[in-house]
Amino acid sequence: MEPKTKIKHEEIKEYLLNKINNKEILPFEAIESENELSKRFSVSRMTTRKVLDELAVMGILHREHGRGTFVSDRPKFKDLQSFSCFTEEANSKGLKVTTKVVHFHNDFATPLVASKLGITTSKKIWYTQRIRIIENKPYAYQDSAFLASIFGDCTKEILEGSIYYHLEHNQGVIFSFADQVIEACVADEKLAELLEVKIGDPLLKITLVSHLKDGKAFEYGSTYYRSDRFKMTQSSYRLQR
Numbered sequence: 001m002e003p004k005t006k007i008k009h010e011e012i013k014e015y016l017l018n019k020i021n022n023k024e025i026l027p028f029e030a031i032e033s034e035n036e037l038s039k040r041f042s043v044s045r046m047t048t049r050k051v052l053d054e055l056a057v058m059g060i061l062h063r064e065h066g067r068g069t070f071v072s073d074r075p076k077f078k079d080l081q082s083f084s085c086f087t088e089e090a091n092s093k094g095l096k097v098t099t100k101v102v103h104f105h106n107d108f109a110t111p112l113v114a115s116k117l118g119i120t121t122s123k124k125i126w127y128t129q130r131i132r133i134i135e136n137k138p139y140a141y142q143d144s145a146f147l148a149s150i151f152g153d154c155t156k157e158i159l160e161g162s163i164y165y166h167l168e169h170n171q172g173v174i175f176s177f178a179d180q181v182i183e184a185c186v187a188d189e190k191l192a193e194l195l196e197v198k199i200g201d202p203l204l205k206i207t208l209v210s211h212l213k214d215g216k217a218f219e220y221g222s223t224y225y226r227s228d229r230f231k232m233t234q235s236s237y238r239l240q241r
Contacts, residue, residue: 008041008042008043008047009043009047009050009051010213011041012037012041012043012047012048012051013051013054013055013213015041016031016051016055016060016061017055017060017176019031020060020071025071026071027071027072028070028071029070029071030067030068030069030070031061031068031069031070031071033068033069034048034049034052034069037051052069054215056069057215059072060072060177095134095135096134096135097132097133097134098133098136098160099130099131099132099133099159099160099161100130100131100133101128101129101130101156101159101160102129102130102131102141102194103127103128103129104126104127104128104129104154104156104159105126105127106124106125106126106127106148106154107124107125107127108121108122108123108124108125109121109122109123109124109125109145110125110145113125113145113220116209116217116220117145117147117209117217117218117219117220118216118217119147119217123147123148123149124148124149125145125146125147125148126145126146126148126151126154127144127145128142128143128144128145128146128154128159128163128221129141129142129143129144130142130144130159131194131195134229137196137229138194138195138196138226139225139226139229139230140195140223140224140225140226140230141191141194141195141223141224142221142222142223142224143221143222143223143224144163144219144220144221144222145219145220145221146163146218146219147217147218147219150167150171150173150212150218151167151171151218152170152171173212173218174212174213175210175211175212175213176211176212176213176214176215177210177211178208178209178210178211179208179209179211180206180207180208181206181207181208182204182205182206183204183205183207184202184203184204184205184227185202185203185204185205185224186199186200186201186202186203187199187200187201187202187203187224191203191224195224195226197226201226201227202227203224203225203226203227204224204225204227204230205222205223205224205225206222206223206225207220207221207222207223208220208221208222208223
């Protein structure tokens with residue numbers, strides 16, 4: 001792909017993702033046609049088609065033969081700041097966040113991590129375990145694996161702050177979307193001690209795989225939230241018939 005075409009390719013993708021993220025186009029609604037997008041960005045239909053194909057593979061769009069291209073009913077694209085940049089979200093609500101680093105080390109990818117990130121077990125990974133604390137009380141426990149080639153050097157100081165701030169401002173990482181699995185679980189002996197709850201107390205577990213703008217996975221991990229201190233709000237849309 002030539003440099004100018006590559007830039008246009010990214011412009012089209014960013015344009016569509018922004019419209020979806022800002023709810024200018026809702027689930028089940030059609031996006032602009034290939035012809036309209038090609039005219040808007042002065043590119044060939046082939047370039048536009050490649051962008052739409054990529055977003056379809058990501059699960060953000062789906063195509064219906066003879067009808068057009070639509071936003072998926074459960075689009076994977078999210079603004080990562082809204083659920084991953086814990087520090088900024090808490091600060092926006094006037095809450096003070098501190099972080100206790102439980103452990104971190106660098107090692108090869110385990111078979112599980114390799115399968116989740118789409119890499120081989122020869123790749124190096126930063127494994128991190130942290131407790132996020134709000135108003136001096138444990139709020140969440142995060143157990144994460146980051147691709148070392150994306151993360152760069154890892155220090156206790158970085159982990160005590162916002163990892164996403166470090167990745168964005170120090171590493172130049174551009175985030176795109178994350179796949180999340182949300183489920184209920186109960187605290188075992190380890191989690192009960194870390195989160196200062198009783199063994200068997202209910203927790204909310206969110207497991208995610210985060211992706212870069214080009215679709216490459218760079219993080220796999222789970223966060224365990226105290227159910228008495230955390231709630232999640234999600235918009236739902238009725239299918240228009």
